[in-house]
Amino acid sequence: MTSTNVEEMDNEATELRALAGLRVVVTGGTSGLGLALVRALRASGAEVAFVARTRERVIAVAEETGAIGIVADVADKDDIHRIALQVGASVGASGAIDLLVNNASSLGPVPLRPLGDTDCEDLEAALAANLLGPFRLTKALLGPLAAAARESAPSVVLNVSSDAATSAYAEWGAYGASKAALAHLSAIWSLELAGERVRVLSLDPGDMDTPLHELALPGSDRASLKRPVDAARALLRAVIAARGEVRS
Amino acid sequence: MSPRGTIHPDAAGAALVAASTPTQRPRDARLLAMDGTGSMSIVPRREWTSLVRSGDVVVANDAATLPASLVSHHLRTGARVEVRLAARRTLEPTDLVFDAVLFGEGDHRTRTEERAGPPSMRAGDLLALEGSPLVFTVIETLEHPRFVRISFEGAHGVFWSELARLGRPVQYAHVPEALALWDVWTVIAGPAVAFEPPSAGFVLDWAGLAAIRARGASFATLTHAAGLSSTGDPALDARLPLDEAYRIPLRTTRLVLDARARGGRVIAIGTTVVRALEHAASSLRDASTRRGALADVADQRIGRDSALRVVEVIVSGTHEPGTSHRELLRAFAPDALLAEVDARLAEERFRTHEFGDSVWIESGARLGSGSARDLGDASVTPRTA
Numbered sequence: 100m101t102s103t104n105v106e107e108m109d110n111e112a113t114e115l116r117a118l119a120g121l122r123v124v125v126t127g128g129t130s131g132l133g134l135a136l137v138r139a140l141r142a143s144g145a146e147v148a149f150v151a152r153t154r155e156r157v158i159a160v161a162e163e164t165g166a167i168g169i170v171a172d173v174a175d176k177d178d179i180h181r182i183a184l185q186v187g188a189s190v191g192a193s194g195a196i197d198l199l200v201n202n203a204s205s206l207g208p209v210p211l212r213p214l215g216d217t218d219c220e221d222l223e224a225a226l227a228a229n230l231l232g233p234f235r236l237t238k239a240l241l242g243p244l245a246a247a248a249r250e251s252a253p254s255v256v257l258n259v260s261s262d263a264a265t266s267a268y269a270e271w272g273a274y275g276a277s278k279a280a281l282a283h284l285s286a287i288w289s290l291e292l293a294g295e296r297v298r299v300l301s302l303d304p305g306d307m308d309t310p311l312h313e314l315a316l317p318g319s320d321r322a323s324l325k326r327p328v329d330a331a332r333a334l335l336r337a338v339i340a341a342r343g344e345v346r347s
Numbered sequence: 348m349s350p351r352g353t354i355h356p357d358a359a360g361a362a363l364v365a366a367s368t369p370t371q372r373p374r375d376a377r378l379l380a381m382d383g384t385g386s387m388s389i390v391p392r393r394e395w396t397s398l399v400r401s402g403d404v405v406v407a408n409d410a411a412t413l414p415a416s417l418v419s420h421h422l423r424t425g426a427r428v429e430v431r432l433a434a435r436r437t438l439e440p441t442d443l444v445f446d447a448v449l450f451g452e453g454d455h456r457t458r459t460e461e462r463a464g465p466p467s468m469r470a471g472d473l474l475a476l477e478g479s480p481l482v483f484t485v486i487e488t489l490e491h492p493r494f495v496r497i498s499f500e501g502a503h504g505v506f507w508s509e510l511a512r513l514g515r516p517v518q519y520a521h522v523p524e525a526l527a528l529w530d531v532w533t534v535i536a537g538p539a540v541a542f543e544p545p546s547a548g549f550v551l552d553w554a555g556l557a558a559i560r561a562r563g564a565s566f567a568t569l570t571h572a573a574g575l576s577s578t579g580d581p582a583l584d585a586r587l588p589l590d591e592a593y594r595i596p597l598r599t600t601r602l603v604l605d606a607r608a609r610g611g612r613v614i615a616i617g618t619t620v621v622r623a624l625e626h627a628a629s630s631l632r633d634a635s636t637r638r639g640a641l642a643d644v645a646d647q648r649i650g651r652d653s654a655l656r657v658v659e660v661i662v663s664g665t666h667e668p669g670t671s672h673r674e675l676l677r678a679f680a681p682d683a684l685l686a687e688v689d690a691r692l693a694e695e696r697f698r699t700h701e702f703g704d705s706v707w708i709e710s711g712a713r714l715g716s717g718s719a720r721d722l723g724d725a726s727v728t729p730r731t732a
């Protein structure tokens with residue numbers, strides 16, 4: 100490892116030190132951005148529980164990072180309280196959660212296609228994963244999120260958005276519509292939860308070199324894409340800023 | 348909550364009606380409020396926060412309810428057994444030693460009073476959760492053929508994921524439809540520790556919490572592992588409530604003392620909050636000067652002869668006389684007044700059980716005066732522990 104790298108890591112560690120001890124839940128924690136978030140949070144000393152569907156990957160990431168792995172599908176209504184129960188028996192056992200990152204996401208049908216060729220069921224599935232899942236999980240964890248905010252600094256719900264939420268791209272209908280709805284939901288929730296000191300952020304991580312990106316736009320120039328680790332760091336800086344902002 | 352399928356008719360034949368639909372906040376839910384002088388009024392329950400005053404602190408139990416009913420097999424005999432986790436000594440997710448009530452064949456649609464018993468249990472017997480690698484070991488029987496202490500020896504992560512996958516909320520015959528976890532979790536639920544819902548908390552919603560703040564009152568939580576409220580067996584029911592672990596966050600301790608010092612009222616949402624706060628009464632002041640939460644196990648019974656030292660108002664479900672929840676109300680008001688409440692509830696056909704209507708009872712003059720001395724000034728009230 101070169102000395103520059105060590106320095107870079109030192110800076111990063113200092114910068115993200117404010118995350119030490121936070122109680123965090125991340126969905127989609129086994130790949131791409133979510134995995135980078137789990138690693139960065141753990142390295143900063145946060146207590147983390149993460150969710151994904153593929154058991155083997157969940158076990159591997161839990162072993163690697165020491166985070167609590169939860170095998171579940173955020174698009175499945177029945178799984179939401181199963182997640183919340185396991186959170187309430189691990190990082191949320193004290194009754195407080197400082198940060199929820201709704202990151203898991205579905206592209207909708209791939210290869211991407213025009214809305215006219217999108218089955219209703221595919222749109223429903225995209226909404227279930229990208230809109231209803233974050234809505235339900237936020238609701239199920241709202242008690243501990245509000246409790247954390249009462250007891251110390253504001254807590255944060257970070258909904259991972261996309262530029263497809265604000266710009267209309269042909270063939271991105273299911274994904275774009277669901278991300279636009281999530282962004283609007285975040286904006287309204289942010290107003291409503293201000294009194295509880297729960298901040299709701301909707302942030303676009305930018306184009307990243309991840310399996311999801313490869314699925315959507317196969318053969319892209321990977322060198323032109325952000326590394327998930329850099330995107331994760333930027334999002335966590337925003338979380339730290341949001342926690343500092345509204346001290347009463 | 349009084350989960351028996353029975354209703355209690357008064358002399359005139361009027362009766363409480365069992366609420367049989369799992370709706371936490373029915374639009375037409377009502378609340379009967381009685382102040383310290385015995386004066387009663389009935390309001391739509393969604394307006395309950397209008398009874399809160401500036402300076403009050405509203406305290407609720409944030410426990411999330413476990414899916415504590417587990418269909419299992421008793422490996423020595425092959426018999427099918429419903430295991431109802433009933434109590435635990437701590438709130439720790441790694442503590443997997445439970446007291447459990449066992450039932451034989453059948454499910455919640457049969458009244459607990461009529462459920463078959465389990466095969467006879469011995470220490471060392473194994474109870475295997477159906478469709479799962481999760482196996483409990485019977486450590487001992489607890490002086491009753493249906494009541495055992497069991498433990499799970501494996502990794503606690505496995506326990507919690509299997510419980511999440513296969514457990515079901517404990518439920519009773521008055522609600523026939525199968526309950527989901529979201530039916531029994533209050534909106535503030537967090538720590539996974541209750542064996543039955545702290546159902547008085549069903550009155551809470553986020554608009555209500557904002558209304559409490561707007562009235563100049565505060566909202567605070569504690570965590571109390573509400574145990575089973577009924578077993579259907581008279582000998583076991585006589586042992587309720589079981590010991591229940593609780594934790595009171597520092598912020599809550601301070602808000603409670605603060606309210607008492609400034610003449611505000613401590614309003615408990617539910618019997619579990621009363622039990623925890625009153626159990627902790629002598630320790631509150633001491634705890635308020637230390638870091639961290641106050642954690643202990645509530646093992647007392649609260650009834651007619653109990654002097655309340657912390658809580659002045661209780662919001663609770665409607666309960667039939669004789670149940671442990673109804674007994675606790677006797678600490679808040681004299682029997683003669685409670686009899687009037689019972690009569691009025693029956694006359695107005697209030698709904699009972701966990702999804703039913705509610706009462707708000709102010710203890711008024713019965714609350715001990717000299718609050719600061721009452722709440723654990725060691726020179727006045729010697730600590731026993």
Ligand SMILES: NC(=O)c1ccc[n+]([C@@H]2O[C@H](COP(=O)([O-])OP(=O)(O)OC[C@H]3O[C@@H](n4cnc5c(N)ncnc54)[C@H](OP(=O)(O)O)[C@@H]3O)[C@@H](O)[C@H]2O)c1
Binds near residue numbers: 156303
């Ligand atoms: N990559 C980009 O260029 C880009 C650009 C803008 C926004 N984003 C957003 O960034 C976030 C992360 O994307 P990514 O590129 O990192 O994706 P990714 O590499 O495909 O990773 C997705 C993660 O989510 C999990 N997951 C997917 N569906 C799930 C479900 N229903 N329930 C639970 N877990 C689920 C996956 O594991 P399992 O499959 O095992 O469940 C995996 O851990 C998404 O919200 C995405 O919309 C990405």
